Amino acid sequence: MVGRYPFDVVIVIGGGFAGVESAWALAERGVKVQLLEMRPVENTPAHTTTYLAELVCSNSLKSKLPTSPAGQLKGEMEALGSVVLSTAREHEVPAGEALGVDRNAFGEAITAKIANHPNIELVRAKADPKFIEEHLAAGNKVILATGPLTSPDVAEWLAQKTGRGHLYFYDAVSPTVDAATIDRSIAFSQSRYDKGGDDYLNCPFNKESYEAFVEALITAERAPFHAFEAGGKRDGDGQEAEAELLKKIKYFAGCTPIEVIADKGARSLAFGNFKPVGLTDPRTGRRPWAALQLRPENKEKSLFSLVACQTRLKWGEQKRVFRMVPGLENAEFVRFGVIHRNTYIEAPKVLSSNLELREIPGLFIAGQLTGVEGYVESAAMGILAGLEVFRALNGLEHVLAPRHCAYGSLMSHLMDDTPREFAPMNINWGLFPDPEGSSLKRDKDQRKAKKLEAAQVAFREWHAALAL
Ligand SMILES: Cc1cc2nc3c(=O)[nH]c(=O)nc-3n(C[C@H](O)[C@H](O)[C@H](O)COP(=O)(O)OP(=O)(O)OC[C@H]3O[C@@H](n4cnc5c(N)ncnc54)[C@H](O)[C@@H]3O)c2cc1C
Known part of the structure; x- marks a missing residue:
């Protein structure tokens, strides 16, 4: 050399x-x-x-x-x-x-x-x-x-x-799944009102599957908070740290964990993160009750992330709960959602x-x-x-x-x-x-x-x- x-x-x-x-x-x-x-x-x-x-x-x-x-x-x-x-x-x-x-x-x-x-x-x-x-x-x-x-x-x-x-100071990440493990007989590709191509996949809920999902989401086990992530003392954690961390994350990343939104009311996801407007399920010809959208994570579309599903659920719980989403029953998770202190460009x-x-x-x-x-x-x-x-x-x-x-x-x-x-x-x-x-x-x-x-x-x- x-x-x-x-x-x-x-x-x-x-x-x-x-x-x-x-x-x-x-x-x-x-x-x-x-x-x-x-x-x-x-x-x-x-x-x-x-x-x-x-x-x-x-x-x-x-x-x-x-x-x-x-x-x-x-x-x-x-x-x-x-x-x-x-x-x-x-x-x-x-x-x-x-x-x-x-x-x-x-x-x-x-x-x-x-x-x-x-x-x-x-x-x-x-x-x-x-x-x-x-x-x-x-x-x-x-x-x-x-x-x-x-x-x-x-x-x-x-x-x-x-x-x-x-430069990011916090991670606020939604889970990502291997595209080949999404059930395409249920999840359909469509952008809202057919505007913007068919990059997005949509997992359509009916009333029953939506309610079961929300119930599982709000009762699932959440990851513990570390006080240091919110700028507090190294070892403590608890409610104060949680509130402080969420405030900071909202400020830096502009998001709230999906389970916290679901806590606000049974229909809060259907009117927010999972709103089905502009979507038509090809299997029924109708608008679904709610829809979880998936967005490609790379050019090859081999990975899809769950849009607006930033979460602090424990990883095992994420797998259990998100597999209740129609089309994701057998999904393989390659990255779980996290919300924590991190620095990256x-x-x-x-x-x-x-x-x-x-x-x-x-x-x-x-x-x-x-x-x-x-x-x-x-x-x-x-x-x-x-x-x-x-x-x-x-x-x-x-x-x-x-x-x-x-x-x-x-x-x-x-x-x-x-x-x-x-x-x-x-x-x-x-x-x-x-x-x-x-x-x-x-x-x-x-x-x-x-x-x-x-x-x-x-x-x-x-x-x-x-x-x-
Ligand atoms: C709480 C926590 C738990 C984690 N748990 C796991 C786990 O279980 N498994 C896993 O694989 N990964 C885990 N990670 C992630 C893992 O720690 C990182 O992926 C890995 O350490 C990153 O390597 P790095 O060299 O980029 O940074 P680090 O290993 O963090 O090294 C960065 C170094 O830079 C030093 N430094 C910072 N600023 C300056 C400065 N201005 N001047 C001089 N030195 C400086 C720091 O003291 C530190 O020693 C965890 C991270 C955290 C924060």
Whole structure:
């Protein structure tokens, strides 16, 4: 590989899952890195240790089955030299099909690997906007990997720089389903009053199915609130936090959870989120009692989100309740609804496919900030940001991950400019493009096997093209 040492330092901000991977990817290729982590000088409301790549909640790095979407992503990350995964394997604990880790041993080990790397200078300090601007002005590449709980000053700066409206402070997400699992003999495609094409699918309720759905929705179990998400103390939760959080979410995201709307009265959804005006059910020739609309989440229409169904129900409950919607009885959920504190950019509007901000040359974004979700996906986007900076420093051409592999699928989520409520996404089958052939669309297992086969071929080609 050309030119190993001619550069000044690369600045990586945030020593979470993405930041350690970016730093590692660069340092292992001979580039000097300064990695800034603000803990323990300043803490986030969710982190509790001084470890880099802290697992703030579960100790699971998802499925390690090579035939699962998360397994395929792991295989690709390992081929690219993931330090998170190699350390996780060294400190694995039994967790069935999942890659579970001993959280303290993992934290200690990964912190030591980074701190002891001869090309990495680990600095325990908070980066502020002035620091970032000075390094950019000096011509240094900066990778921003400050995660879902980015310090408020940097988040505010990023919001200003990317243009208001392109940085989110909260997730308020509706569930998304795999298009192939929607019953098209019930759900029909039509826009209201036939205006605007037939992009939307409509799940028609009659009076009985609507009332049963509303009853299940308002009595379903809701996820607990964390006070810190509403700006309160770290550990408390409860009604006050709930009210405060909902106020903030309404302010930032302009939405109310569907169950809260349903609480207001039996017909509130039929007159609001599920109003059936301008729709005609082809099976009856009449307007349905109410209709839940589904909107495509990508150009290929392999994913559909449930319009105006932002929810804080527990995930198991979402599956149970939304499967009561006519047409969604067998739907596979690839993303559940969430409403929580998060920070991420509107990638399709502001990010280039090499993870550099279009309006701020030299500033690369990594991890959850890009619009992916989860430890593994964030780490994956950390490796990629490191590799992109390395290529940029060496004057090497940007080689976009092909659409069919796991990296290409995540990138497609970040780059797809289909009008939608852009929200962070885990790796899932729905992100991988459908195989050719309509018969394959009907057989779930065959479809997945074909997707996997295509992913492996595509990744091998990309890996070869990267010439690492
Ligand atoms: C409460 C909560 C629970 C979660 N549970 C799970 C789960 O069970 N499973 C799962 O897969 N994912 C979970 N996630 C998501 C997961 O934490 C993220 O996907 C992942 O950590 C994101 O990686 P990252 O590197 O982008 O950010 P992080 O891992 O959060 O790392 C960002 C780092 O940047 C530092 N930082 C922030 N601002 C600055 C600054 N200005 N200067 C210097 N350093 C800074 C922070 O201290 C932090 O160490 C959870 C998230 C939260 C908030």
